[in-house]
Amino acid sequence: xxxxxxxxxxxxxxxxxxxxxxxxxxxxxxxxxxxxxxxxxxxxxxxxxxxxxxxxxxxxxxxxxxxxxxxxxxxxxxxxxxxxxxxxxxxxxxxxxxxxxxxxxxxxxxxxxxxxxxxxxxxxxxxxxxxxxxxxxxxxxxxxxxxxxxxxxxxxxxxxxxxxxxxxxxxxxxxxxxxxxxxxxxxxxxxxxxxxxxxxxxxxxxxxxxxxxxxxxxxxxxxxxxxxxxxxxxxxxxxxxxxxxxxxxxxxxxxxxxxxxxxxxxxxxxxxxxxxxxxxxxxxxxxxxxxxxxxxxxxxxxxxxxxxxxxxxxxx
Amino acid sequence: xxxxxxxxxxxxxxxxxxxxxxxxxxxxxxxxxxxxxxxxxxxxxxxxxxxxxxxxxxxxxxxxxxxxxxxxxxxxxxxxxxxxxxxxxxxxxxxxxxxxxxxxxxxxxxxxxxxxxxxxxxxxxxxxxxxxxxxxxxxxxxxxxxxxxxxxxxxxxxxxxxxxxxxxxxxxxxxxxxxxxxxxxxxxxxxxxxxxxxxxxxxxxxxxxxxxxxxxxxxxxxxxxxxxxxxxxxxxxxxxxxxxxxxxxxxxxxxxxxxxxxxxxxxxxxxxxxxxxxxxxxxxxxxxxxxxxxxxxxxxxxxxxxxxxxxxxxxx
Numbered sequence: 001x002x003x004x005x006x007x008x009x010x011x012x013x014x015x016x017x018x019x020x021x022x023x024x025x026x027x028x029x030x031x032x033x034x035x036x037x038x039x040x041x042x043x044x045x046x047x048x049x050x051x052x053x054x055x056x057x058x059x060x061x062x063x064x065x066x067x068x069x070x071x072x073x074x075x076x077x078x079x080x081x082x083x084x085x086x087x088x089x090x091x092x093x094x095x096x097x098x099x100x101x102x103x104x105x106x107x108x109x110x111x112x113x114x115x116x117x118x119x120x121x122x123x124x125x126x127x128x129x130x131x132x133x134x135x136x137x138x139x140x141x142x143x144x145x146x147x148x149x150x151x152x153x154x155x156x157x158x159x160x161x162x163x164x165x166x167x168x169x170x171x172x173x174x175x176x177x178x179x180x181x182x183x184x185x186x187x188x189x190x191x192x193x194x195x196x197x198x199x200x201x202x203x204x205x206x207x208x209x210x211x212x213x214x215x216x217x218x219x220x221x222x223x224x225x226x227x228x229x230x231x232x233x234x235x236x237x238x239x240x241x242x243x244x245x246x247x248x249x250x251x252x253x254x255x256x257x258x259x260x261x262x263x264x265x266x267x268x269x270x271x272x273x274x275x276x277x278x279x280x281x282x283x284x285x286x287x288x289x290x291x292x293x294x295x296x297x298x299x300x301x302x303x304x305x306x307x308x309x310x311x312x313x314x315x316x
Numbered sequence: 317x318x319x320x321x322x323x324x325x326x327x328x329x330x331x332x333x334x335x336x337x338x339x340x341x342x343x344x345x346x347x348x349x350x351x352x353x354x355x356x357x358x359x360x361x362x363x364x365x366x367x368x369x370x371x372x373x374x375x376x377x378x379x380x381x382x383x384x385x386x387x388x389x390x391x392x393x394x395x396x397x398x399x400x401x402x403x404x405x406x407x408x409x410x411x412x413x414x415x416x417x418x419x420x421x422x423x424x425x426x427x428x429x430x431x432x433x434x435x436x437x438x439x440x441x442x443x444x445x446x447x448x449x450x451x452x453x454x455x456x457x458x459x460x461x462x463x464x465x466x467x468x469x470x471x472x473x474x475x476x477x478x479x480x481x482x483x484x485x486x487x488x489x490x491x492x493x494x495x496x497x498x499x500x501x502x503x504x505x506x507x508x509x510x511x512x513x514x515x516x517x518x519x520x521x522x523x524x525x526x527x528x529x530x531x532x533x534x535x536x537x538x539x540x541x542x543x544x545x546x547x548x549x550x551x552x553x554x555x556x557x558x559x560x561x562x563x564x565x566x567x568x569x570x571x572x573x574x575x576x577x578x579x580x581x582x583x584x585x586x587x588x589x590x591x592x593x594x595x596x597x598x599x600x601x602x603x604x605x606x607x608x609x610x611x612x613x614x615x616x617x618x619x620x621x622x623x624x625x626x627x628x629x630x631x632x
Contacts, residue, residue, distance in 0.1 A: 170560075196512045196559050203561035207568065243512050244486075245519035245590075252523060274561075 009054045009096045010121060013156055013186045018218040018281030019310045022098065023048055023303050024057035024288075027085035030078040034088070037080065041089035047300050052307060055096040055124070057188070057285060058082035062102045064131045064238070073233040083114055096122050098158065098188075103144035104130040104137030111144055115152035126158035126188055145182040159184035161219060163197035164241045166204070173205035180217055188220040191287060194241040195267045199274055206278045220283035221271050223264040225302055226250060227257035227295040235289060257298050264302055272309050284310070325370045325412045326437060329472055329502045334534040334597030335626045338414065339364055339619050340373035340604075343401035346394040350404070353396065357405035363616050368623060371412035371440070373504070373601060374398035378418045380447045380554070389549040399430055412438050414474065414504075419460035420446040420453030427460055431468035442474040442504055461498040475500035477535060479513035480557045482520070489521040496533055504536040507551060507603060509558040511583045515590055522594045536599035537587050539580040541618055542566060543573035543611040551605060573614050580618055588625050600626070 012020045025044060028037050048056075063076045082099050090097070103111065118125075127148070129141030139147070148157050159179035166172035176187055192198050202219060209216045226232050232250055236242055246263060253259035268284055275282040284306045288299035328336045341360060344353050364372075379392040398415050406413070415434075419427065434441075443464070445457035455463070464473050475495035482488035492503055508514050518535060525532045542548050548566055552558055562579060569575035584600055591598040600622045604615035 194512070196510070196561070200560035203564040207564055244516035245512070248519040248523055 008121075009124070010156060012054065012281075012283075013124075013218055016215050016218065016281045018275075018283055019312065020054035020218075020220075020283040021052075021303060021307050021310060022055050022057050022220060022283060022285040023051065023053050023299075024059060024222065024285055026059050026061060026288075027080040027082050030080050032080065037085065038089050041085070042092075045090070045092055047296070048303075051300065051303050052312075053095065053303070054283070055098055056090070056093060057098045057126075057287075058086055058100060060100040060102040060105070060128065062105065062131060068237060068239070070237060073230060073237055094122075096124060098124045098126055100126045100128060101144070102128045103139045103141055107138045108143065108147055111139055112147050112151045115148055115155060118152060118155055120152065120154040120156065124156040124158065124186075126160065128160055142182070145179075145184075149183045153183075156185050157183050158186045158188050158220070161187035161189050161201065162239070163189060163192065163194060163201045164239060166201040167194075167197045167241070170204075172201055173208050176205055176217075177208060177212070177214070180214070184217065186218045186220060186283070188285060189222050190238065191222050191224045191235060191240050191289065192267060192271070193235070193246055193263075194243055195270050197241060198271055202271070202275060202278065202280055206280050216280045218281040218283050219275070220285045221268065222285040222287050223268055223302065223306070224260075224287045224289050225257055225264055225295055225298045226260040227290060227292060227298065229256070231290050231295070238289075257294060261298055261302055265305055268306055269309060324437075325440070326472060328370065328597075328599075329440075329534055332531050332534065332597045334591075334599055335628065336370035336534075336536075336599040337368075337619060337623050337626060338371050338373050338536060338599060338601040339367070339369050339615075340375060340538065340601055342375045342377060342604075343396040343398050346396050348396065353401065354405050357401070358408075361406070361408055363612070364619075367616065367619050368628075369411065369619070370599070371414055372406070372409060373414045373442075373603075374402055374416060375603075376416040376418040376421070376444065378421065378447060384553060384555070386553060389546060389553055410438075412440060414440045414442055416442045416444060417460070418444045419455045419457055423454045424459065424463055427455060428463050428467045431464060431471060434468060434471055436468065436470040436472065440472040440474065442476065444476055458498070461495075461500075465499045469499075472501050473499050474502045474504050474536075477503035477505050477517065478555070479505060479508065479510060479517045480555055482517040483510075483513045483557065486520075488517055489524050492521055492533075493524060493528070493530070496530070500533065502534045502536060502599070504601060505538050506554065507538050507540045507556045507605065508583060508587070509551070509556055509562055509579075511586050513557060514587055518587070518591060518594065518596055522596050532596045534597040534599050535591070536601045537584065538601040538603050539584055539618065539622070540576075540603045540605050541573055541580055541611055541614045542576040543606060543608060543614065545572070547606050547611065554605075573610060577614055577618055581621055584622055585625060 009020055012018060028040050060082050061079045086097055086099060127141060127144050130137045161176050162172060206216060226235060229251060250256050250259055286299050286303040288296045325336055328334060344356050376398050377395045402413055402415060443457055443460050446453045477492050478488060522532060542551060545567060566572050566575055602615050602619040604612045
């Protein structure tokens, strides 16, 4: 694949053009051997090679059980630091990578030196704040945003946007605009299963941007297939609102994975056409929340399918 | 129009076939003169004549301000009794009519004698209970259902189904099944603007029917256009949940009426395809909630458009 054929991710974000596709990975468990981690990375890149992705996303997992008193459906196992996984095992990947940073885990000087080292043509970041007020934080989200503006103003920073939070507060669009003032130039949602909530957020954000005379930043919608009720339970534990009818459909489907694939596709289409109608730039992101082979393969197939929904006219 | 071409409304309900279209009218104000009421009825029938409707719906309006402490956006003006409006002014209409009965307004003997007089091939009814516990009731919904079963077992009785109530309680599907046990053979929703809530209700109802080995009764979804923010406010006052993004779209639309027409059509399509997928029979109903000419004409156009969505293969 020839990278120069692309309007690259950075340009699509900076121009407010959107229409890009990302694929999100969770780094292997921290206990994984170096050799095994390399095998996982190689296998992942091989799976993704046929896809014309605009970039990867690497999550920075924290134990969120302080946020949610319910029993976690899967045990929490610490994962490798995404920046380390990237530098040690994913060097073959030449396109951009969005590296998540749970900023509370890092000291200010660690964050600063990491930012200093990044090439803004190939690296972007999303800063995530503490998952609850109780969590001990080395660096606050606000301070991390200041450090980025100072140390790496050219590195594109994204913020998290959560439609479910908008349902409760009606204020998430204002939080997005505050993040934008603090330097964010795009947003990434958690996994979307409640399209209505996502449309509510896009709509309020859009009209607030219009009122303020601000250009909307691209919103990246994350989708995930779900191959079992256990995965569904995990999604809900993570704070994803799954409408009753979707839960019922998945529970009763002859093939849960196929059903969730179709639902993710339908949701993405609805959001794509809604964003285009409003003129809000968007990206799509596919996340595999499970490590089961069938679910991973279905995620790759979903990404391939979503690419067809995007307006990918080349500007070579 | 040749009525024999049709599978009639009764058969479509009794066979659990659905795929029918109704148009809902509110009778004129009680203060309307006989002559003016006749003119209104004639004009209405003329407007509806080109449509291949399966039946009319006549609402029985009560002052619901005891249910809602907020100021009513439009003043409450008592309307003619639907049964009287029908018998005095709509005798030219030869197809079936679904006559709503706010049963709390009638004594048991009044209800019984009205039921006695109805031809079950041309009349159906929907019984509506009191809108709040505070409302004085001459006959309870339960008693009215018993009277119907005794006096007019052949007259198809419908029940009200409210997706918004399902959002709050998660129990509306069980209420529907209780009404079915009490003789209801179809359901009619209030105006739908929250498709997700409607799908949640259909889904829970469907799977509960499967669990109990009961055939689902047709659910009639009601749609309405909305030509102004005042009408939108009224819909919300009536208890219709309108998602934020739809409110925003209508508020900012170049033409609110056109935008709401497109939204109603999109919602109907989504529910039609969802019900077909689950095998839940359904009907569609168009209600004009305003008396403005443009909104009435748009309602008729919506009904014409919705007819195209139905599977109307003739069995002549």
